[in-house]
Amino acid sequence: MPNTKPIYDTICLIGLGLIGSSIGHAVKRGGLAKHISGYARSEETRQIAKKIGFVDSIHDSAASAAQGADLIIICAPVGAMESITKEIAPVLKAGATMTDVGSVKQAVIAAIEPHLPDNVNFVPAHPIAGSEKSGPESGFAELFQDRWCILTPVESASIESVELLEKFWKALGSSVEVMSAKHHDSVLAITSHLPHLIAYSIVSTASDLEDVTQSEVIKFSAGGFRDFTRIAASDPTMWRDVFLTNKEAVLEMLGRFSEDLSALQRSIRWSDGDALFDLFTRSKETRNNIIEAGQDTDAPDFGRGHISEKE
Numbered sequence: 001m002p003n004t005k006p007i008y009d010t011i012c013l014i015g016l017g018l019i020g021s022s023i024g025h026a027v028k029r030g031g032l033a034k035h036i037s038g039y040a041r042s043e044e045t046r047q048i049a050k051k052i053g054f055v056d057s058i059h060d061s062a063a064s065a066a067q068g069a070d071l072i073i074i075c076a077p078v079g080a081m082e083s084i085t086k087e088i089a090p091v092l093k094a095g096a097t098m099t100d101v102g103s104v105k106q107a108v109i110a111a112i113e114p115h116l117p118d119n120v121n122f123v124p125a126h127p128i129a130g131s132e133k134s135g136p137e138s139g140f141a142e143l144f145q146d147r148w149c150i151l152t153p154v155e156s157a158s159i160e161s162v163e164l165l166e167k168f169w170k171a172l173g174s175s176v177e178v179m180s181a182k183h184h185d186s187v188l189a190i191t192s193h194l195p196h197l198i199a200y201s202i203v204s205t206a207s208d209l210e211d212v213t214q215s216e217v218i219k220f221s222a223g224g225f226r227d228f229t230r231i232a233a234s235d236p237t238m239w240r241d242v243f244l245t246n247k248e249a250v251l252e253m254l255g256r257f258s259e260d261l262s263a264l265q266r267s268i269r270w271s272d273g274d275a276l277f278d279l280f281t282r283s284k285e286t287r288n289n290i291i292e293a294g295q296d297t298d299a300p301d302f303g304r305g306h307i308s309e310k311e
């Protein structure tokens, strides 16, 4: 059940897109703060946020939004976090907790930590929840329900600040795990970053083909391709920043993936059906484990019942 008591007096959201707006909705639903202040880069986003009402006050600078806040959550692309931190650092309240939702953690720590005053607790976070949609209208309160949120606190953060942020994410509906930033970046390189890279790549390959028309690619996409297109429709700015900032771990996983792909290529070339069958059987087990862990449903057609319902 969602918590119904404020965990922080004032929460400041910097960046009001999918993740920022979803946090705003969930905080309001659970009454987790007395006040939510918000800032986004464009006037358009600020106006939409104001109209939807997932923040209580909207500000035209990050510093004005962050002033006096007990929890500051940066929900902007990773590449923007350093300049945002430099701007807000002078106005941060003593004892406040600074966090973020960035999809990589070592680079975020390198960008933020050097600029923070000593009396601010820094507890980086990454909710493993999201979608290919972006912007202030795409958020919803249930986004974090039954998902994981990883915390990678820096050494200087107080235990109390880590525990309070853990309580906050649990109140948003998530389970919480604490790990090192380095380990986070390796885990996410294989579970999220590499799959996005493969999706971007396969969609690009399909659009460059000469002997299969674009209309055929779209018409027959239910054969598997459309599932890659959903992932490849993710925000280009966010994903550019992910690959630029988690280079090392992504290149390591990409190396392993390339080797495995070459082995598959060899199995096909030499008609090694046993090798193919064994690998596909192991993959099916992984899918079953994900369903058993409650991270997806076993509804047919990847849960797209709505398509046949419409027909």
Ligand code: NAP
Residues within 6 Å of the ligand: 014, 015, 016, 017, 018, 019, 020, 039, 040, 041, 042, 043, 045, 046, 075, 076, 077, 078, 080, 084, 101, 102, 103, 104, 126, 127, 128, 129, 130, 131, 132, 133, 134, 135, 136, 235, 238
């Ligand atoms: P989004 O929907 O595109 O929203 C990004 C927000 O950041 C927008 O409000 C944008 O403002 C604002 N912004 C961009 N540059 C800024 C700057 N320099 N200063 C202040 N605000 C700025 O993106 P999102 O999906 O919410 O992603 C936000 C963060 O969450 C990223 O760090 C991403 O790695 C992380 N994340 C994303 C997912 C996912 O699936 N999408 C999942 C987990 C974590 P304007 O609207 O005015 O441009």
